[in-house]
Amino acid sequence: MGKRPHARRVNRQPTQKNTRRLAKRTARKRPMTRDPMVAKHWDERLTVRQNYARLGLAHRVNGVSGGMERSREVEEAASDPEDERVRKATFADPLLDGSLEDPFEMARRQLQLTGEEDLDEETLKKRLGPGRAMIKRDDQGNIIKVVMGTQVDSDDEDTLLPQVKARSKLVEEMERQVAEHVPFQRFLSPGEIDWAKKLIAKHGDNYQAMFRDMKLNKLQRTVSQIRRVCEQYLASTQA
Structure with a gap:
């Protein structure tokens, strides 16, 4: 009389263990954060x-x-x-307990504290950021203007962000670490130097024309990226 299929399987692998229980028993509790x-x-x-x-x-x-x-x-x-x-x-x-505000509420309150009514429209658009808008109304509550936010260049981020007081000792330590950090200086590669030479020789300082030049701007770099490379190249030649 033949053996049952389950019994034959156990006989072939007598050392088989319950991996679920084994994994649970040998699992190590990893730290929540590695920082x-x-x-x-x-x-x-x-x-x-x-x-x-x-x-x-x-x-x-x-x-x-x-x-x-x-x-x-x-x-x-x-x-x-x-x-x-x-x-x-x-x-x-x-x-x-309500002491931590929603990030968007904090940003809205910071805009009010900085006096957005006194800002020019371009600065206000950059400070609002993409996907956000501010509605201006008159005394009767009628909408007189809608200001849509725009993308902020990395060069303007430091000047547009308002200073906020640290909320804990950890945040103070992080800000101190960032302040002591030496900024990384990036140098242009030989290919970028040659590319900047061609762009400047053909278009001068017209970055919009450089952006629309599909032969030289094959990678479809933005106007800000092209300006950054050209300005860095010009600064290196004058040094």
Whole structure:
């Protein structure tokens, strides 16, 4: 009488083990972060979201979209939107007590503090950024103008971003580390030098014409990228 298929399989592999239990038993708990500066301030008893809130970091750049536990005050007063408790109630997590604002709300408040009404339109467009807009209204509430944000060049980022006070010791250490960092100086390659020579010889300082020149601009570099290469080449020749 033949053996059952399962028994034959066990006889052929008598050393077979339950890999799921073995993996669980031998698994090592990896650290949540490998950055030594963040690991020094990390609390293993808290969740990732709570640690980010305690350290003054944004857990999500796009803000909170759900999944947050609400306090009992919110549940009781949700039926009455005019209730003062709805505006004062916060998340049940004590570390997320409303002191951390949404990144977009912070940016909007910073725009107000810098006096966007006094800025010229081009600076305001760059400060708003792509995908954002500001509606200007008169005293009666009528829309008089809509300013659409534009892409910011990397050369203008440092001048457009407002200074914000550090929210924790970790952020202060990070800012100090960035301030002490020596900026990397990039040199042009021989191919870029030859390319810049041809562009300048043909178009001078007309970067829009360089951008539209499909023979020389085969890689479809942007106007800002072309300007950066040409200016770096001209600066190296004058030094």
